[in-house]
Amino acid sequence: MLQMKIDTSSQLQIYKQVVNQIIEHIAKGQIKYNDRLPSVRNMAKDIGINIHTVSKSYHELEKKGIIKMENRVKAKVIASSSRVVDESHLHNLELSIKTIIMEAYVTGCSKENINQYITKILDELD
Template identity: 35%
Template sequence: MFIDPNSDVPLYVQLRTQIMEAIVRGDLSLGDTLPSVRALAGDLSVNMHTVNKSYHELESKGIIEIVPKKGAMITVNKDKQITNNRLSALSTEFKPVVVEAMANGMNEEQLHELITTVIKNIKEA
C-alpha cells in the first residue's frame, strides 16, 4: 500500500480505498486478516488514528469485522450478491459524485466511460 501525504484525499480515505481495491483485485479475500493498527501505521509512517479510522469505516460498510484481541478480518465476499440495503447506501454515497460530474459538464456517456476506466484501472493495479 502507498499513502500519498501530499494528496488532497485524506490519508484514512486513501487507506480505506486501497484495502477495498485489494479485495476487488482478489489480493484480499473473505477471512484474510489485516495487519494490526499499530503495525500498519508503522509500515505506512502514519498515525495509528488514521489506520483506526480507516478500519472503523470499513467495518461500518460491512467490509471487515474488528474482533478485539484478534484484529481486523475481511468479511465481505466480492462474489456474493449485494444486499438491497447496501445497494441503497451505495447509491446515496455515489449520487453526489455523479451530480458533481454532471454539474461540471459531463454527460451520461462520459460518466459511463469514466466508470469503465476506473474499474479497468482498479483491476490492473
C-alpha cells in the same frame, strides 16, 4: 505487505485514502475473504502514518461490513464479491454513486467521459 500509497497533498483525508485502497485491494482480489489485515500498529508502521489514523480506517471498514475487528487491533476481511447485498446497502450505494456522477457532470465532465471512467474501473475488476 499491502502496497499502500498515501498522498499527503490530497484533499482526501488520509484515513479515507487507506479505506479506499483496502476496498480496492479486496475488489481486485489482492485481499480475499477471511484474510487478515496487518495489525493496526503494523499497518501504521508499514505506511508511515499515525496508529490512530489506521484505527479510524479499520473502524470505518467495519462499519461498512467489509472487515471484522478482533481484539480492537486485528482485522479479518468478511467482504467478498460473491456476498449477497441487502437492499438498504444497495440504496445507499445508489445515492453515493448518483452524487458523484452528478458532481462530475456539473463540473464539466461529459456523459461520455463519465461512462468511460465507469467502464475503465469495472474493467479493472476482471
